[in-house]
Amino acid sequence: MSKYVTLIIASVLSLFSVQLRAQDMLSSTKLSQRASITQRIGTTDVTIVYHSPLANGRKIFGGIVPYDFVVDDKEFAWRAGSNQRTTIEFTHDVKIEGKPLAAGKYGLVVLVSEKEWTFVFSSNMTWGAFQYSPENDVLRVTVKTESTAYQNWLSYDFTHREAASAKVVLRWEQTMAGFTVATDVSANILADLSKKEDKDASDYMAMSIETLKKDPGAMDEAMALIEQSIQSKATFHNKMRKADLLIQSGRKAEGNELREETLATAKGFDMYYYGLSPYLLRGDKKESYRLLMDNVKKHPDAWIAHLALGEYYIKAGNQKKVVEHMKRASELAPDNWRNYATYLYQQNRLILERK
Numbered sequence: 001m002s003k004y005v006t007l008i009i010a011s012v013l014s015l016f017s018v019q020l021r022a023q024d025m026l027s028s029t030k031l032s033q034r035a036s037i038t039q040r041i042g043t044t045d046v047t048i049v050y051h052s053p054l055a056n057g058r059k060i061f062g063g064i065v066p067y068d069f070v071v072d073d074k075e076f077a078w079r080a081g082s083n084q085r086t087t088i089e090f091t092h093d094v095k096i097e098g099k100p101l102a103a104g105k106y107g108l109v110v111l112v113s114e115k116e117w118t119f120v121f122s123s124n125m126t127w128g129a130f131q132y133s134p135e136n137d138v139l140r141v142t143v144k145t146e147s148t149a150y151q152n153w154l155s156y157d158f159t160h161r162e163a164a165s166a167k168v169v170l171r172w173e174q175t176m177a178g179f180t181v182a183t184d185v186s187a188n189i190l191a192d193l194s195k196k197e198d199k200d201a202s203d204y205m206a207m208s209i210e211t212l213k214k215d216p217g218a219m220d221e222a223m224a225l226i227e228q229s230i231q232s233k234a235t236f237h238n239k240m241r242k243a244d245l246l247i248q249s250g251r252k253a254e255g256n257e258l259r260e261e262t263l264a265t266a267k268g269f270d271m272y273y274y275g276l277s278p279y280l281l282r283g284d285k286k287e288s289y290r291l292l293m294d295n296v297k298k299h300p301d302a303w304i305a306h307l308a309l310g311e312y313y314i315k316a317g318n319q320k321k322v323v324e325h326m327k328r329a330s331e332l333a334p335d336n337w338r339n340y341a342t343y344l345y346q347q348n349r350l351i352l353e354r355k
Helices: 002-028 185-195 201-214 219-232 238-247 252-263 270-282 283-299 303-316 321-332 335-353
Strands: 035-039 044-052 087-090 094-096 099-101 106-111 116-122 139-143 146-159 165-182
Touching: 035 146, 035 165, 044 146, 044 165, 087 219, 099 139, 116 165, 139 165, 146 283, 185 201, 201 219, 201 238, 219 238, 238 252, 238 270, 270 283, 270 303, 283 303, 303 335
Parallel strands: none
Antiparallel strands: 035 044, 044 087, 087 106, 094 099, 094 165, 106 116, 116 139, 146 165
């Protein structure tokens, strides 16, 4: 008897295996190709996984995707793609059209009207949209639709990209609509670093910087964090950070003394990054110029000093000065950096000549 049972089980498993292989073959030939797109906004990864159907001449919105699809008070949502339900995942807490949404993975469906769509973030990620129920809604946002050039395939994209936000746009046929995702970059960096068990000097320094970005009044906390960074490992950058914080907090004599002491120890790319940062991060052109020009005067034969000043002039829009300092950097650069410095010089020389 047990022999027959074993044969039956083996036959069922074999049949099941054949069916799975057949399903895999069918999946590989579906016109609605599986797609995914990920965008990092600040430090937050946003990932959308969907299947992309083709319109192929069919009327989509107001046709196979009906407007205002409500029957007997039951809302029938569109799966925002085809095959399996579209999903969207966030690695940190975000705001969708200004409304908070916790980090995590959600099923994404749409309630379609002619001139506006309601994007629904659902805790239910089962196949398709047929199991949609409002009781699983985590968030709804309603946005206006826009007309666009015809596109045969459905797609998602990230547009209107800023440092801490981007717009997720769903486009198909001649219609598109989207929602803005925003994130608190400083809060996310602090949260991630706070969880880290073995923090190093750079971690504490990053926490000091982000703490003050998040709350300009948190000077004591920022100072305590930079002290922890220095205790972990004293570097040019964390000592200069401490000097800046001392000056900002009114302890100017102490801060200037530490700054001058630390500037004298600058090596390699130390002044490149420190000297450019006031202009690039705060828009303080005057301070960057002072630091970088002083560095060139003190180290006239240092290729990195000329490289940094050349980068400053790129930002300032003085191409003639860019070429002057990039040329000097290429002449002084060591063998392992000469190709890089020469490339920058020749690139900027051509830009100047073709103006």
